[in-house]
Amino acid sequence: MIRPLSRTALVLDIVGATLLFLIFTPLSVVFYGPATTGVAVVAMVVASILMFGGVAVGRLAPGLALGAAWTGAIVQMLAGFAPLPIDLAILLVLYATSAWGSRTVLWWGFGSALFGGLVAAVYIVVVNGIASGATSGWDQLTTGTLLLVLSILALGFAWVCGLLWRVVLRGRSTRAAQLQAESLAAEEQERVRIARDMHDIVAHSLAVVIAQADGARYAAAAKPEMATEALGTIAQTARGALSDVRLLLTQLRHRQGDGPQPTLADLEALFAQVRQAGVEPRITVDPTPPGEPPGAIQLAVYRILQEALTNAIRHGDGSVDVHLAWFPERVDLQVRNIAGVQPSQGGGHGVIGMRERAQLVGGSLQAEREGTQFVVRASLPIGGTA
Structure with missing residues (x-):
């Protein structure tokens, strides 16, 4: 029933609904309630509070808003009022049900648009006697049918507008999820590439270092000059590996493009390292x-x-x-x-x-x-x- 909604959005909805209440309620009382009793005017105000209360929570709880709008409409009809300016709130609530409601609330809003149009047309014809001045039964039927169509069109238009906005929101959400997935895939691909380069560089360099260190240990006693040469090779290989690792870490930290990559011209240096490893x-x-x-x-x-x-x-x-x-x-x-x-x-x-x-x-x-x-x-x- 309750959707996650930021405090700012909720405050804006409440303030907007309050402003609409302060504008349309006095307008309805002044132009449609002077000749009625005080009880009927109070009922009109209560109906307005219920309807615009539904507008205030339309995004937070569309189902609750729909129930409040129906309750306000029933109070209005029991008080004997024809359509009033405050009924704008009903259109806004129907919009909210299709724009932000769950699937169940969405279809409840659709059913409310159809059934509400029928109820409004019958109420206007029977209670308010709009078609009583028609000269024949055919004219009354035509007038009632026209009112039914207009009522359903008005309520349905609000519901369809909310449905269109729902499609727009879903499209934005899908696009955002797609962009996020593409970004994660690109980052994963980059991590795999750097990990692959890191493995190639470090594994090869360490293999050379280990081979040279083993050779130097055995040759140190008999031929010290070979041990010195092996230690030089170890230092040279380690420096080269450290430089390559630093380049990869710089790319990873700053998301730079690829640095200089080895080519066929570097194969001879690779073969030389292998020879030095024995x-x-x-x-x-x-x-x-x-x-x-x-x-x-x-x-x-x-x-x-x-x-x-x-x-x-x-x-x-x-x-x-x-x-x-x-x-x-x-x-x-x-x-x-x-x-x-x-x-x-x-x-x-x-x-x-x-x-x-x-x-x-x-x-x-x-x-x-x-x-x-x-x-x-x-x-x-x-x-x-x-």
């Missing part, structure tokens, strides 16, 4: 790129290779074979290494991240164990994204 990549590029591949393809190739090589460092044993085949319409990528303890197919954030990278540019990726080897295969279209 894994020798054997790279084959056949055929070579026919031109400058799109930036999205270059980024996808770099990140997939980065993650596949990181897995080779962490889980592999020995060398790793990397094969790139650049065709006019696609690039095929394959990374093969001796399998140690590899993540299960489809498991782990690394494999998921590689597969997402491929799917973002419309390609596909498979990561599986083949005998003693773990193989990552990807095919990325160069013509455009999905």
Whole structure:
């Protein structure tokens, strides 16, 4: 029965209903009540209070407002008054039932418009004798029918106007929900992208750091210069990872556009890091790129290779074979290494991240164990994204 309504809106409704009461009640008394008794005038005022009281709570409780309007109309008819200026409140209440009422109140308002029009027409014809001056029964029927149509049109017009406003409000609510959903989806997509980049950067850098640290620990006693070199590699890798992480955090905090992304030109530095971690990549590029591949393809190739090589460092044993085949319409990528303890197919954030990278540019990726080897295969279209 009671709708949530702000205090400001409720105060405005009460003030507006009070002003209408102060305007239309004296008008009805002056022009329609001079010849009536004091009791009838009091009944008119009571009816006006009930009707405009319904207007005051029309948005807060449309069902209660409809009941108050019906009660005021019955009091008015019992006092013997024809339609009065205060009946404007009935139209406003019908508007409120269709604009803000529940589904039940909405249809109660519709039924009230139809039944109220019939009651008003019969009351005017029978009680007030509007059609008594007609010369024939046909004229009386015509006059009564006209009054019925006019009454239903007046009440129905108010109800339909409220229904139209209800549609407008629902459209606004739907649009607001749609915009909110789109905003949440965009934010989630951005979080996933940053998380994917963070994983690629941090996982690869930490794998290199761990491999170098293990090598430095064993080499420190026999060859101190190798330990020093390993510590330098660790520091260089950590600084690079810290710089990349700071860039990602800046994008996340300030919602900036993408910063500089790695390209094919950065692959040599990636392979050098892998060599420093103790894994020798054997790279084959056949055929070579026919031109400058799109930036999205270059980024996808770099990140997939980065993650596949990181897995080779962490889980592999020995060398790793990397094969790139650049065709006019696609690039095929394959990374093969001796399998140690590899993540299960489809498991782990690394494999998921590689597969997402491929799917973002419309390609596909498979990561599986083949005998003693773990193989990552990807095919990325160069013509455009999905």
